[in-house]
Amino acid sequence: xxxxxxxxxxxxxxxxxxxxxxxxxxxxxxxxxxxxxxxxxxxxxxxxxxxxxxxxxxxxxxxx
Amino acid sequence: xxxxxxxxxxxxxxxxxxxxxxxxxxxxxxxxxxxxxxxxxxxxxxxxxxxxxxxxxxxxxxxxxxxxxxxxxxxxxxxxxxxxxxxxxxxxxxxxxxxxxxxxxxxxxxxxxxxxxxxxxxxxxxxxxxxxxxxxxxxxxxxxxxxxxxxxxxxxxxxxxxxxxxxxxxxxxxxxxxxxxxxxxxxxxxxxxxxxxxxxxxxxxxxxxxxxxxxxxxxxxxxxxxxxxxxxxxxxxxxxxxxxxxxxxxxxxxxxxxxxxxxxxxxxxxxxxxxxxxxxxxxxxxxxxxxxxxxxxxxxxxxxxxxxxxxxxxxxxxxxxxxxxxxxxxxxxxxxxxxxxxxxxxxxxxxxxxxxxxxxxxxxxxxxxxxxxxxxxxxxxxxxxxxxxxxxxxxxxxxxxxxxxxxxxxxxxxxxxxxxxxxxxxxxxxxxxxxxxxxxxxxxxxxxxxxxxxxxxxxxxxxxxxxx
Numbered sequence: 121x122x123x124x125x126x127x128x129x130x131x132x133x134x135x136x137x138x139x140x141x142x143x144x145x146x147x148x149x150x151x152x153x154x155x156x157x158x159x160x161x162x163x164x165x166x167x168x169x170x171x172x173x174x175x176x177x178x179x180x181x182x183x184x
Numbered sequence: 185x186x187x188x189x190x191x192x193x194x195x196x197x198x199x200x201x202x203x204x205x206x207x208x209x210x211x212x213x214x215x216x217x218x219x220x221x222x223x224x225x226x227x228x229x230x231x232x233x234x235x236x237x238x239x240x241x242x243x244x245x246x247x248x249x250x251x252x253x254x255x256x257x258x259x260x261x262x263x264x265x266x267x268x269x270x271x272x273x274x275x276x277x278x279x280x281x282x283x284x285x286x287x288x289x290x291x292x293x294x295x296x297x298x299x300x301x302x303x304x305x306x307x308x309x310x311x312x313x314x315x316x317x318x319x320x321x322x323x324x325x326x327x328x329x330x331x332x333x334x335x336x337x338x339x340x341x342x343x344x345x346x347x348x349x350x351x352x353x354x355x356x357x358x359x360x361x362x363x364x365x366x367x368x369x370x371x372x373x374x375x376x377x378x379x380x381x382x383x384x385x386x387x388x389x390x391x392x393x394x395x396x397x398x399x400x401x402x403x404x405x406x407x408x409x410x411x412x413x414x415x416x417x418x419x420x421x422x423x424x425x426x427x428x429x430x431x432x433x434x435x436x437x438x439x440x441x442x443x444x445x446x447x448x449x450x451x452x453x454x455x456x457x458x459x460x461x462x463x464x465x466x467x468x469x470x471x472x473x474x475x476x477x478x479x480x481x482x483x484x485x486x487x488x489x490x491x492x493x494x495x496x497x498x499x500x501x502x503x504x505x506x507x508x509x510x511x512x513x514x515x516x517x518x519x520x521x522x523x524x525x526x527x528x529x530x531x532x533x534x535x536x537x538x539x540x541x542x543x544x545x546x547x548x549x550x551x552x553x554x555x556x557x558x559x560x561x562x563x564x565x566x567x568x569x570x571x572x573x574x575x576x577x578x579x580x581x582x583x584x585x586x587x588x589x590x591x592x593x594x595x596x597x598x599x600x601x602x603x604x605x606x607x608x609x610x611x612x613x614x615x616x617x618x619x620x621x622x623x624x625x626x627x628x629x630x631x632x633x634x635x636x637x638x639x640x641x642x643x644x645x646x647x648x649x650x651x652x
Binding site (some may be wrong): 137141145152153162164167168172 | 293455496498499500502503506508514517520521530531534536537538539542543544545546547548549550551552585588
């Protein structure tokens with residue numbers, strides 16, 4: 121599924137992340153999900169590549 | 185009695201409404217005709233999860249009595265409709281297309297459900313959908329995927345798959361879908377019908393099972409633009425049960441059913457929607473280019489515009505969607521993951537592995553895009569685009585996970601919350617429908633409806649029905 125340009129992650133890193141999320145997946149599930157997660161890594165990399173203005177906020181808190 | 189020169193299940197809501205109002209057609213006769221149509225086609229289409237024959241016939245008899253006694257409620261009175269199976273219906277199973285909610289029976293109606301009931305609509309049944317409104321078709325869920333009435337070997341698109349197949353095939357006059365990345369306009373486009381996603385906050389989400397709180401929208405799928413306007417009228421308006429519900433006044437959408445787009449400016453973001461890209465089908469683009477030329481011939485002005493954030497918006501939509509979905513579904517994902525289908529289980533789990541930083545950057549991208557689109561809409565009245573990148577794919581060889589990649593023509597208007605409609609604008613050489621998307625300013629559903637209605641009346645594609 122993933123091509124040469126797709127970001128990748130090691131299975132150990134991926135297992136750590138899955139455990140941290142409390143998902144408790146076995147090895148077969150991890151191996152199935154990892155290439156799909158790597159597709160999403162393209163999207164997260166894209167989001168982090170945008171140069172936002174420093175005041176480009178998401179949530180504005182209004183104490184009223 | 186008036187002569188009815190077409191099959192009852194091929195009437196539009198507007199046509200049926202006139203007959204019902206004048207007593208030339210009974211809601212009972214109409215509902216029966218639709219159940220007969222369902223009987224003759226359902227084994228091939230798989231639109232329904234729950235059929236409500238007895239309940240619907242009771243509602244039809246009630247509507248008949250009301251109309252006879254002079255209490256005609258309006259254009260939805262006596263009209264047979266369906267609901268995507270994530271709209272809560274009191275006492276009626278609401279599965280969200282999943283084993284997780286296989287036996288779930290809500291005790292209250294969603295706001296949209298109850299508003300449609302108040303309008304006098306007749307609920308024929310609950311229809312199938314991609315599990316929890318995300319990704320499919322998936323044969324590892326308990327319900328068979330709906331088939332496209334224009335070619336049964338092809339997908340309907342999703343996630344409002346059953347609503348689209350039911351409406352396009354004449355199993356219902358209209359229905360509600362829900363839309364987080366394109367799940368109303370997409371299946372409408374692929375099945376040759378109209379799909380209207382209103383502005384975020386225009387229609388209450390209360391009692392509609394969540395995929396992504398900040399991107400979920402409620403809206404109709406119908407055969408014509410005017411029918412979508414009637415359905416929207418019935419469900420729009422503030423609802424204290426939905427904290428994101430808008431308090432802005434609901435206009436009379438029937439006033440927008442006028443054929444006039446002279447002088448209106450349609451922005452064409454060619455760089456994203458019309459230029460060559462491996463994920464975009466050239467035949468679809470050519471069909472929509474022709475439709476855009478027809479808008480121009482009707483007096484519209486077409487201006488090419490640049491929206492640089494489009495290259496990032498699909499990513500933002502996806503990250504926000506799966507992150508919020510994980511937050512909503514986390515308890516079930518951890519305690520009974522085997523009850524989710526393979527596709528949704530995978531994508532929801534990924535939502536749990538994204539970071540707070542990923543989610544926040546996606547939300548910042550969303551703000552950028554929202555501001556950019558709003559600025560462009562100071563210069564143009566609408567955006568016009570193809571609705572989908574591709575015509576309906578064949579089931580055989582279809583890989584829903586692969587669709588995570590590539591462009592999305594619908595997601596930008598979920599991310600920005602702007603109103604957008606898909607209207608049929610032609611067919612491919614192999615007879616598959618193509619839709620054109622028109623999007624407008626926040627809460628300018630009247631403008632969007634009028635633009636789409638003008639095109640529809642000129643083009644007349646709604647007169648074609650699939651041969652099933």
